[in-house]
Amino acid sequence: MKNKIAWLSAPYVLWMALVVVAPIIMVVFYAFTTAEGLAQWGEIPITEIFTLDNFARMGTYTVIFARSFQLALVATIVCLLLGYPLAYVMAKEGPGFQRMAMVLIMLPMWVNFLLRTYAWMAILENNGILNNFFEAIGLFDLINRIFGTDLTYFRMIRTQGAVVLGMVYNYLPFMVLPIYSVIIKLDHSLLEAARDLGANSAQVFRKVIFPLSLPGVLSGVTMVFVPSVSTFAISRMLGGNNQMLLGNLIEQQFLGGAYNPYLGSAIALVMMIIVIVCMVVMNHFGEGEEQAVML
Amino acid sequence: MRRYRIGSRFYMALIFLFLYAPILLLVVFSFNDANSNVVWQGFSLRWYEELFRDRQIMGAVYNTLLVSVLATAISTVVGTFTAVGLFGMRRRWRDPILTVNNIPIMNADIVTGVALCIFFVTVIAGWNGVVVEGWNGFVTYLEENFRRTLPRMGEVNMGFTTLLLAHISFDIPYVILNVLPKLRQMDRSLIDAAQDLGCTWMQAFRKVVIPEIKPGIVSGALIAFTMSVDDFVISYFTAGSASTLSIEIYGMVRKRVSPELNAVSTLLFGVVLVLLIIINVREWRLEKRQTAGT
Numbered sequence: 001m002k003n004k005i006a007w008l009s010a011p012y013v014l015w016m017a018l019v020v021v022a023p024i025i026m027v028v029f030y031a032f033t034t035a036e037g038l039a040q041w042g043e044i045p046i047t048e049i050f051t052l053d054n055f056a057r058m059g060t061y062t063v064i065f066a067r068s069f070q071l072a073l074v075a076t077i078v079c080l081l082l083g084y085p086l087a088y089v090m091a092k093e094g095p096g097f098q099r100m101a102m103v104l105i106m107l108p109m110w111v112n113f114l115l116r117t118y119a120w121m122a123i124l125e126n127n128g129i130l131n132n133f134f135e136a137i138g139l140f141d142l143i144n145r146i147f148g149t150d151l152t153y154f155r156m157i158r159t160q161g162a163v164v165l166g167m168v169y170n171y172l173p174f175m176v177l178p179i180y181s182v183i184i185k186l187d188h189s190l191l192e193a194a195r196d197l198g199a200n201s202a203q204v205f206r207k208v209i210f211p212l213s214l215p216g217v218l219s220g221v222t223m224v225f226v227p228s229v230s231t232f233a234i235s236r237m238l239g240g241n242n243q244m245l246l247g248n249l250i251e252q253q254f255l256g257g258a259y260n261p262y263l264g265s266a267i268a269l270v271m272m273i274i275v276i277v278c279m280v281v282m283n284h285f286g287e288g289e290e291q292a293v294m295l
Numbered sequence: 296m297r298r299y300r301i302g303s304r305f306y307m308a309l310i311f312l313f314l315y316a317p318i319l320l321l322v323v324f325s326f327n328d329a330n331s332n333v334v335w336q337g338f339s340l341r342w343y344e345e346l347f348r349d350r351q352i353m354g355a356v357y358n359t360l361l362v363s364v365l366a367t368a369i370s371t372v373v374g375t376f377t378a379v380g381l382f383g384m385r386r387r388w389r390d391p392i393l394t395v396n397n398i399p400i401m402n403a404d405i406v407t408g409v410a411l412c413i414f415f416v417t418v419i420a421g422w423n424g425v426v427v428e429g430w431n432g433f434v435t436y437l438e439e440n441f442r443r444t445l446p447r448m449g450e451v452n453m454g455f456t457t458l459l460l461a462h463i464s465f466d467i468p469y470v471i472l473n474v475l476p477k478l479r480q481m482d483r484s485l486i487d488a489a490q491d492l493g494c495t496w497m498q499a500f501r502k503v504v505i506p507e508i509k510p511g512i513v514s515g516a517l518i519a520f521t522m523s524v525d526d527f528v529i530s531y532f533t534a535g536s537a538s539t540l541s542i543e544i545y546g547m548v549r550k551r552v553s554p555e556l557n558a559v560s561t562l563l564f565g566v567v568l569v570l571l572i573i574i575n576v577r578e579w580r581l582e583k584r585q586t587a588g589t
Contacts, residue, residue, distance in 0.1 A: 009380030009392070012373060012467065016395050019464045023410035024398075026417060086310050089303035101307065103571060108314050110567040114527055114544045115560040118552070119317030122324070122332035129320065129333055169313070230403035233527060237548055247405050254412060254532065261413060268409045275403050 027272070030265035031055075054266035061249060061267075068246040071160060071235075072228035075167035076175075079224045080217065082168070083175035087216075088209075090176075091183040098184075105173050113170050117237050120166060124157040124238065131156075158240035166234040171227055175220035182216030183209070218285050222278045230271055246271065318564060325557035332554065342558040349555060355543040356559070362455070362530075362539065363523035366462035371516040373463075374470025379504070381471070382478040396472075399465045407465065408532035415457045415533060453535025461533040462526070466519035473515030477508040 037049040058065070090101050108116065123129045131153040134140060140151050156162055186209065194204045232247030239245075246267060253264025320332070325343070329336035346352060381389050399407055485507070489499040505512075527541035534542055544556060 005383030006380050006385075006388070009377040009384065012377040012380075012471075013392060015373075015464075015467075016392075019411070019414070019460065020395060020398055023414035026413045027406070027410045030413060082310065085306060089306060092303070103575070104311055105314070107567070107571065108318060110521070110525070111318055111560060111564050112525060112527075112541060112544065114541055114548070115321065115556060115563075116317055118544065118548055118556060119321045119332075119560075121548070121552075122320065123317065125333065127333065132333060169317070172310075172314070226403050230405045232405065233545060250405055250409060254409060261416075264409060265413065268406045271403055272406050275401065275406070279401055 024272070027265045027268055030262050031269040032266075034262050035260075054263045057263055058266065058270070064244055064246060064249055067160075067243070068229050071164055071167070071245065072225055075164045075171070075228045076221055076225045078164065078168050079172050079175040080221065083172055083220065084179055084217070087176045087180035087183055090180055102180075105176055109173055114233060114237075116170065117166050117234055120162070120169065121157060121237055124162055124165075126153045126155065126157065128157070130154075157238060158242065160239070160243060162238040163235050163243050163245075166238040167224075167228045167231065170234065171224040174223040174227075178219040178223065179213060179216040182213045186212055215285050218282050222282050226275055226278060229274065318560075321557045321560045322564065324554060325561040327554060327557075330554060332552075332557070342554045343562075345553075346555045346558045351538075352540070352543055352555060352559065355538045355540045358455070358458075358537060359524060359539040359541070362459050362462055363520055365459055366466050366523050367516055367520040369463050370466035370470050370519050371512060374467045374515060374519075375474050375508070375512055377467070378471045378474035378478060378508075379500075381475060393471075396468045400468050400472075404526075404528035405532075408461075408529040411457075411461050411464070411529065412453075412532040415453055415460075415535075419452065453533060453537075455534075455537040458530060458534045458537050458539070461529050462523050465526070465529060466523060469518045469522060470512070470515035473518065474508055474511040477511030478504075481507045 031054055032050045032052070034051060034053050037044075037051060041049065090098060093101065121128075125131070134154065135152075140153075143149065143151055190208055190212070191204055194208045199207065229245075230247050232245060232251045235243050235245040235248055250264050250267050250271075252258040253260045253267070324332045324335075326338050326340070327335055328339040328341060381392060384392075481504070485503050486499050489503045490496070494502065525541075527539075527545065530539050531542055531545065540559070544559075547553060547556065
């Protein structure tokens with residue numbers, strides 16, 4: 001009887017083989033082939049169809065690779081620096097307050113992320129809300145008088161800072177939630193034991209709370225880093241054309257002008273490897289995984 | 296201690312200001328009379344009127360809702376049955392299946408999107424090549440643009456169907472992950488008891504198992520629906536000629552920005568807010584009744 005029930009999942013296993021596994025195999029296949037090679041299918045030996053050309057071509061895009069990693073890393077660190085204290089102080093509040101704070105953190109995630117990013121465009125524009133505000137309080141006059149410049153606005157949009165801001169704004173909840181759920185589950189007797197043994201609050205934090213919350217931190221870091229390094233909408237909207245990231249590069253190979261799905265697949269494959277590395281590191285430290293899955 | 300409290304509350308307030316200021320801005324300027332997100336020219340409902348008259352946006356909203364509802368319904372049914380099957384499976388088989396099940400959740404959206412795009416294009420190229428132009432057509436189709444918006448006679452193309460398939464493929468894993476723990480928590484002797492009392496297996500499933508795992512099914516369906524409504528990246532690569540609200544917004548931001556977007560976001564935010572308030576008030580009442588009862 002037990003085995004009979006198991007057959008209920010057979011259709012889904014087939015479905016996964018078709019729609020999850022097969023597409024990934026195709027990405028790998030395209031990553032190691034080129035249009036010219038495939039056109040000669042049957043004419044040249046199979047072994048010659050597979051090439052590393054796409055990976056060799058990636059060398060041209062080193063700047064974009066470096067920028068993607070750099071910006072995603074900065075965004076992750078900022079999220080951690082902002083998110084950890086938030087999760088920590090939230091966990092110390094009463095249950096009613098905590099529930100409300102949780103709802104308040106999740107709520108923005110229900111507004112389409114493109115719309116939220118679009119709001120930042122209006123704020124950061126050269127003649128946008130923030131610059132108008134600075135103008136109104138006379139900040140530019142003050143600076144111009146002191147430094148003898150003729151500043152009329154701060155350039156904020158279409159900079160790397162704007163892209164990082166967009167990432168932090170969109171993915172901060174992904175950092176707060178796993179850390180928070182690990183901290184509220186901490187065993188309070190451990191903290192009391194540490195205090196009884198003479199640790200002051202800084203020591204309790206450094207030697208007990210922080211190490212125990214590490215699974216949550218790692219899960220948060222992964223959940224911020226992976227979407228940040230692969231985004232293309234945020235960089236497009238807040239970074240303009242001169243802050244291209246890996247995601248934009250992939251997009252261009254498929255739907256944009258630089259049409260080359262073979263190269264696009266190779267870059268996607270590299271990105272998949274980045275994700276796998278993140279997952280392996282995270283699973284190595286265990287636990288945090290569950291929350292990551294739930295989001 | 297008191298000082299710490301004020302400090303921590305102040306910090307929270309700052310973060311929440313950061314999270315909500317842009318949304319507030321969208322809401323306020325949706326009532327602006329001017330075609331601007333920066334200069335306020337007085338109250339009007341002009342952008343709401345234009346929004347409802349805008350066929351393109353309303354069509355995209357309709358598409359988004361339709362694909363989300365369909366994908367959620369299909370995923371919930373398939374996911375629930377699959378979870379029951381996995382529950383009755385040996386660990387040796389179940390664990391690798393669950394690992395594959397996690398791939399769409401863990402993977403970067405753009406990789407999933409690109410992989411599905413390649414998959415659909417290849418399958419469609421194969422279909423069109425073989426059916427319309429014979430085997431040679433396959434290679435030609437592959438070389439042509441991935442986004443063929445005007446199909447020739449007898450051709451199939453990426454569109455609503457591929458969009459729906461893509462949504463189902465990333466929704467089902469969430470349903471399974473929500474239902475499976477509820478099955479594990481269930482008392483197995485309940486099923487035995489029901490069958491001892493004369494239920495067939497199907498009756499036991501309907502009358503005992505389903506009510507037990509219902510919270511898991513509901514939360515799975517809710518998460519699946521949220522994922523579908525909110526998705527942009529995977530839809531963008533698989534929608535072909537179809538369009539969703541996210542795709543429409545992305546297109547608008549690149550060309551012309553209309554305050555109609557503010558109106559859309561205000562309406563969406565309002566709906567979510569009302570739903571959340573209803574859910575929370577209900578929960579709060581339920582808790583109160585329970586504490587009053589004991």
